[in-house]
Amino acid sequence: MPQTAGSRGLRAAAVATFAALATVPVPTGPSHAADPIRIGSVVSATGPASFLGDPEQKTLKLYVDQLNKKGGVLGRPIELVLYDDGGDANKARTFATRLIEDDKVVAMVGGTTTGTTMAMIPVFEDAKVPFISLAGAIEIVEPVRAYVFKTPHTDKTACQKIFEDMKARGLTKIGMISGTDGFGKSMRAQCLKVVGDYGITVAIDESYGPTDADMTPQLNKIKNTAGVQAVLNPGFGQGPAIVTRNYAQLGIGLPLYQSHGVASKSFVDLAGPAAEGVRLPAPALLIADKLADTDPQKAVVTEYKKSYETATGQPVSTFGGYGFDGIQILVKAIEQAKSTDSQKIRDAIEATKGYVGATGLYTMSPTDHLGLGTESFRMLEIRGGDWVPQEKK
Amino acid sequence: MLKTLLSSRLAVLLLLAVVIALVPVLAPSSFYLRVAALVWVFALAALGLTILMGYAGQVSLGHAGFLGIGAYAVAIGPARLGLDPLLSLVLGAVLCGLVAYVVGKPILRLKGYYLAIATLGFGLIVALVLTSEGAITGGPDGMQVPRMTVLGWRVSGIQTWYWITGGALLIGALLALNIQASPSGRAFRALHDSEIAAAGVGVDVASKKLAAFVISGVYAGVAGSLLALMNGFITPEAAGFMHSIELVAMVIIGGLGSVVGTVVGAAFLVVLPQALTMLHEYEQAVLGLLIMAFMILLPAGIVPSLRRLVLERVR
Numbered sequence: 001m002p003q004t005a006g007s008r009g010l011r012a013a014a015v016a017t018f019a020a021l022a023t024v025p026v027p028t029g030p031s032h033a034a035d036p037i038r039i040g041s042v043v044s045a046t047g048p049a050s051f052l053g054d055p056e057q058k059t060l061k062l063y064v065d066q067l068n069k070k071g072g073v074l075g076r077p078i079e080l081v082l083y084d085d086g087g088d089a090n091k092a093r094t095f096a097t098r099l100i101e102d103d104k105v106v107a108m109v110g111g112t113t114t115g116t117t118m119a120m121i122p123v124f125e126d127a128k129v130p131f132i133s134l135a136g137a138i139e140i141v142e143p144v145r146a147y148v149f150k151t152p153h154t155d156k157t158a159c160q161k162i163f164e165d166m167k168a169r170g171l172t173k174i175g176m177i178s179g180t181d182g183f184g185k186s187m188r189a190q191c192l193k194v195v196g197d198y199g200i201t202v203a204i205d206e207s208y209g210p211t212d213a214d215m216t217p218q219l220n221k222i223k224n225t226a227g228v229q230a231v232l233n234p235g236f237g238q239g240p241a242i243v244t245r246n247y248a249q250l251g252i253g254l255p256l257y258q259s260h261g262v263a264s265k266s267f268v269d270l271a272g273p274a275a276e277g278v279r280l281p282a283p284a285l286l287i288a289d290k291l292a293d294t295d296p297q298k299a300v301v302t303e304y305k306k307s308y309e310t311a312t313g314q315p316v317s318t319f320g321g322y323g324f325d326g327i328q329i330l331v332k333a334i335e336q337a338k339s340t341d342s343q344k345i346r347d348a349i350e351a352t353k354g355y356v357g358a359t360g361l362y363t364m365s366p367t368d369h370l371g372l373g374t375e376s377f378r379m380l381e382i383r384g385g386d387w388v389p390q391e392k393k
Numbered sequence: 394m395l396k397t398l399l400s401s402r403l404a405v406l407l408l409l410a411v412v413i414a415l416v417p418v419l420a421p422s423s424f425y426l427r428v429a430a431l432v433w434v435f436a437l438a439a440l441g442l443t444i445l446m447g448y449a450g451q452v453s454l455g456h457a458g459f460l461g462i463g464a465y466a467v468a469i470g471p472a473r474l475g476l477d478p479l480l481s482l483v484l485g486a487v488l489c490g491l492v493a494y495v496v497g498k499p500i501l502r503l504k505g506y507y508l509a510i511a512t513l514g515f516g517l518i519v520a521l522v523l524t525s526e527g528a529i530t531g532g533p534d535g536m537q538v539p540r541m542t543v544l545g546w547r548v549s550g551i552q553t554w555y556w557i558t559g560g561a562l563l564i565g566a567l568l569a570l571n572i573q574a575s576p577s578g579r580a581f582r583a584l585h586d587s588e589i590a591a592a593g594v595g596v597d598v599a600s601k602k603l604a605a606f607v608i609s610g611v612y613a614g615v616a617g618s619l620l621a622l623m624n625g626f627i628t629p630e631a632a633g634f635m636h637s638i639e640l641v642a643m644v645i646i647g648g649l650g651s652v653v654g655t656v657v658g659a660a661f662l663v664v665l666p667q668a669l670t671m672l673h674e675y676e677q678a679v680l681g682l683l684i685m686a687f688m689i690l691l692p693a694g695i696v697p698s699l700r701r702l703v704l705e706r707v708r
Contacts, residue, residue, distance in 0.1 A: 084670075084676070088626070088630060089626065090431075090620065091666070094424075094428060097423070097427045098424045101422040102425075104420050115628040119626040122625050123625075137534060184533075185527055234464040
């Protein structure tokens with residue numbers, strides 16, 4: 001192959017670049033003022049779970065900045081060491097190792113999905129460093145692991161909230177249509193576990209794939225099942241919006257319950273007018289401006305919503321709220337422990353009592369590393385494209 | 394002299410062994426060991442593709458499927474069937490070989506783009522099954538992989554896994570180099586250059602293609618098992634499309650058909666995302682640009698292009 005001097009030069013440059021890349025040690029993040037407290041985070045800011053990870057990442061950055069402007073914690077600035085795992089459990093584990101071995105963080109707030117969280121847990125358990133997860137599944141805190149906590153509601157609590165509402169409305173025979181994604185499957189299983197406690201029976205149990213574009217056949221089956229009084233759709237992403245649209249197109253007319261997994265403005269936008277009358281359990285954050293002034297969460301929720309929306313120009317989401325609660329619980333624990341010793345921080349997190357957060361009221365204990373009850377969910381109904389809280393009967 | 398050295402099998406193995414031995418000496422913390430161990434694991438998986446793509450000239454866009462089968466073999470075997478992890482690893486490798494044989498038999502009749510799409514389909518099906526069969530595989534949230542114990546010794550810790558993966562890579566490289574130099578290797582290369590010509594000189598085209606596919610499937614399966622055992626946890630995205638593409642990219646970036654190139658390609662794609670984290674939002678974009686730049690500037694892949702450069706200089 002004939003070579004010009006130019007291309008030879010370019011190749012030499014490429015060779016030099018590669019050599020440089022191969023020898024330069026991996027940098028360990030920016031270092032700020034003297035002796036910062038290092039808090040780690042691995043979130044799925046890109047990839048299929050980015051709609052969860054992105055608001056989490058923005059919230060964490062925002063509040064670490066705010067805390068540092070106020071003088072930090074224990075008089076020391078906080079340094080957030082944040083990595084994006086792209087939703088890949090293997091990468092998450094590598095970054096977790098990096099946080100522990102290389103960045104020497106005192107604690108970690110992150111783990112966007114259940115898969116990435118479960119992959120990272122052994123790293124933190126082995127290193128005895130507290131890990132506050134932002135992922136949904138109950139398996140994260142059940143059985144209780146010494147160093148693992150989480151802030152999001154579990155599917156079980158959401159199921160209980162929904163069934164409480166159904167019971168109050170006298171609905172005892174329901175149909176279920178669940179997504180086969182992780183969220184839908186897990187919630188379906190949790191709901192089936194507790195449904196009996198409310199005297200409700202599931203007459204028909206259908207499912208759909210995460211990328212299905214039409215759920216009419218399944219909904220038709222439900223429509224043609226005798227005696228069904230309401231329909232519950234545990235699901236996540238675009239599926240529930242399609243279910244809601246198909247549901248309206250078929251004119252089923254029974255009360256439709258969605259899950260907290262779609263408690264966001266984008267669901268209402270996706271489902272359009274079909275969402276009218278749909279009920280779902282959601283954290284107080286979603287209806288910050290509609291909360292009564294006496295509501296204990298009012299102040300926290302309004303403040304977080306305002307800060308987040310001003311800083312990012314995007315509407316607040318419950319997922320970011322999990323991040324907010326995670327970092328707040330951790331910072332309060334560090335203040336309480338008056339130390340950055342991981343063991344003392346862990347003990348202080350476990351002793352969290354009556355913390356009023358964006359997601360709910362947390363009271364943790366050695367047997368409960370989540371600390372949320374059904375009262376942290378509000379039952380909402382969609383009316384005219386907006387949320388209407390349903391008063392407790 | 395240099396030329397013979399650069400193409401000698403022993404030199405390649407020695408080079409790899411020296412690098413594997415040196416990393417722990419130079420690594421400032423065990424995080425670097427983990428990254429290196431991941432390089433060895435992915436290089437092992439990619440070595441299979443080197444045999445399939447680099448030697449025999451057949452493409453596969455679904456190789457993460459085998460990675461997934463191997464990974465779930467060591468998860469499901471001990472957890473659900475009560476099998477020994479080491480036995481599960483072996484069974485996983487056998488299963489990968491069988492699956493490759495059964496799947497490869499019909500689809501290797503296809504050529505070029507059609508073969509690519511068929512293998513793509515295979516990978517997607519494996520990922521789909523792993524995601525959907527929640528009762529066995531734990532579904533999309535993944536499942537725990539029980540710790541391996543060999544003769545009462547509990548295999549854990551990154552140091553241990555570093556040497557296991559490094560050793561596995563050396564064995565894999567040795568086999569790949571020997572295959573390349575064997576009559577089968579020559580048949581593979583004949584196939585690569587021209588199927589018709591290969592058939593004309595008496596190469597059993599169909600069975601050689603199938604052999605390459607089965608070998609490559611076993612490589613990926615063993616790598617998957619090692620990955621799962623090392624991580625102690627596995628999710629279905631191990632078998633995902635992105636991982637299949639990553640494996641192909643490793644083989645091509647490093648240099649198609651070169652064993653050292655495959656390891657360099659794996660290092661490129663495993664280490665760079667770690668090195669680029671300081672760029673935050675721009676990480677993915679820069680990674681993409683770097684891959685493009687390397688393909689444009691070193692079109693034959695990093696190792697073959699550099700080797701040619703060095704040889705030109707010497708002459």
